[in-house]
Amino acid sequence: GNSVTQMEGPVTLSEEAFLTINCTYTATGYPSLFWYVQYPGEGLQLLLKATKADDKGSNKGFEATYRKETTSFHLEKGSVQVSDSAVYFCALSAINTDKLIFGTGTRLQVFP
Amino acid sequence: EPEVTQTPSHQVTQMGQEVILRCVPISNHLYFYWYRQILGQKVEFLVSFYNNEISEKSEIFDDQFSVERPDGSNFTLKIRSTKLEDSAMYFCASSLDQQGWYGYTFGSGTRLTVV
Numbered sequence: 001g002n003s004v005t006q007m008e009g010p011v012t013l014s015e016e017a018f019l020t021i022n023c024t025y026t027a028t029g030y031p032s033l034f035w036y037v038q039y040p041g042e043g044l045q046l047l048l049k050a051t052k053a054d055d056k057g058s059n060k061g062f063e064a065t066y067r068k069e070t071t072s073f074h075l076e077k078g079s080v081q082v083s084d085s086a087v088y089f090c091a092l093s094a095i096n097t098d099k100l101i102f103g104t105g106t107r108l109q110v111f112p
Numbered sequence: 113e114p115e116v117t118q119t120p121s122h123q124v125t126q127m128g129q130e131v132i133l134r135c136v137p138i139s140n141h142l143y144f145y146w147y148r149q150i151l152g153q154k155v156e157f158l159v160s161f162y163n164n165e166i167s168e169k170s171e172i173f174d175d176q177f178s179v180e181r182p183d184g185s186n187f188t189l190k191i192r193s194t195k196l197e198d199s200a201m202y203f204c205a206s207s208l209d210q211q212g213w214y215g216y217t218f219g220s221g222t223r224l225t226v227v
Binding site for chain 2: 049100101
């Protein structure tokens with residue numbers, strides 16, 4: 001079946017450090033891939049997306065590239081800020097299904 | 113930017129009571145969804161709704177749950193007889209297309225507490 005696997009958290013970084021949150025997926029066909037962010041006490045916000053292989057999604061300094069060969073969609077940011085502290089969810093939308101399948105989420109904590 | 117609006121933001125109910133969670137999706141979106149997130153756990157799909165009928169539902173979405181789009185703008189989730197394990201954050205979402213090529217937009221959620 002379709003699934004998403006994310007690296008376990010929490011990820012703890014100092015401000016201006018480089019961030020990578022790993023995400024791999026299993027799906028039939030060519031799913032659309034997403035990163036959502038959940039700030040404390042808030043709902044889910046779309047951070048970025050990619051709908052086909054080799055697409056790069058980017059937003060607010062975050063990037064992720066859809067890698068079909070490694071079935072991955074790792075999230076990266078060159079220099080994190082305290083305000084980036086949140087839970088990050090990788091998700092996929094597979095062919096012929098309505099639902100988003102989420103990973104377990106990775107909590108990021110950035111300290112000054 | 114268009115938003116998905118959910119009300120109430122927090123609801124406390126007694127076990128066995130009926131609750132209705134309300135959502136106003138983005139006006140030109142065609143697909144509507146409910147998800148839930150039990151505290152500290154992953155976000156789980158409950159149901160999708162398209163063309164005035166359920167198009168897909170999960171195992172969680174049993175006979176205690178129902179959805180409705182009563183007036184062309186609101187989208188509701190009803191839980192007929194709440195259980196303690198229904199306590200969770202419930203998110204409504206909408207999208208323009210099935211695959212989310214234009215993205216899925218989520219509301220801020222309703223925190224349901226069953227006591």
